[in-house]
Amino acid sequence: MAVEVRVEPSGKSFSVEEGQSVLEAGLKAGVTLKHSCRDGQCGECRTTIVSGQVAYADEVKDKLVETDLDGVTGLMCQARPSSDLVVDAPEVTELEGISIQKFPVRVLAKEVLSDDVVVLRLGPAPGIEFRCMPGQYIDLQMKDGNKRSYSVAATDDSGQIELHIRKMPGGVVSGFIYDELKAKAILTAEGPFGTFYIREGEAPIILTASGTGFAPIKAIIEQLVREDNSRPVVLYWGGRRKADLYYHQMCLDWGKELSWLTYVPVLSEEEGDWDGRTGFVHQAVVDDIPDMSGYEAYVCGAPIVVSSARTDFVEKCGLDLANFHSDAFL
Known part of the structure; x- marks a missing residue:
């Protein structure tokens, strides 16, 4: 019943x-x-x-x-x-007005950014109007029925969708996308899903990403730019090596051009030519902002990063749990 x-x-x-x-x-x-x-x-x-x-x-x-x-x-x-x-x-x-739909998409472009990260740009079929909140994700289904969830890194007025995809060891879908998927291929998308998006308010914002967890963070920052944001924002982006920060220069440029944004890159494995922060990305946030009361935190990436950030931000730094928002890449 x-x-x-x-x-x-x-x-x-x-x-x-x-x-x-x-x-x-x-x-x-x-x-x-x-x-x-x-x-x-x-x-x-x-x-x-x-x-x-x-x-x-x-x-x-x-x-x-x-x-x-x-x-x-x-x-x-x-x-x-x-x-x-x-x-x-x-x-x-x-989220009123955002509806979940299932629709065909064409691969408009595929750009390899590193030895394990690729950017896809997808175009919805004619007549499909795709809308999402910056930070949400879609399910992408291959012709063989296999599907995975990927955060939307950007959309434009035409409805084109940008995805950042890491080739995972043994990953059936990510391996196919990185190695074999060609431009003009037709796939199936469904979404948007998720409630990882910026809440309205005046509190300063902490954005924390690991790896391709940067994708929804990019969408959020671009939204803030469009809205002439004035809230202080600090972006922490972590990776094992510098190549994992595949849009590092873009973030450096944001840090110079946007008065309200501070960018802190963090590597967990030291490299000879790296003079920036090292260690775990969530720990860098804790070290820099020991009192997070009054902040909003948005964390996206590997489950261990999200769970560690949730625990430490709330228990060590006094962040209100209601102000912790996350998207764990499973």
């Missing part, structure tokens, strides 16, 4: 069928609740439950925190409502 979920403060509601998660049903109904991985791994979909109860399969209970078990919050990508539900999800109002 279906149950009803009401979302505050938007007042939107949707039905959840037996076996569906709250997030799955919401996305199907066009209601974008907070989410990232959609697989119970990242915790980004954790949402306050105002009233009602949810249940979880036994195999996901080790992913829950105390407030989930107490019914104060819920992991929406895994939660199955056992009664009518009311949740507090302000992002639904902020």
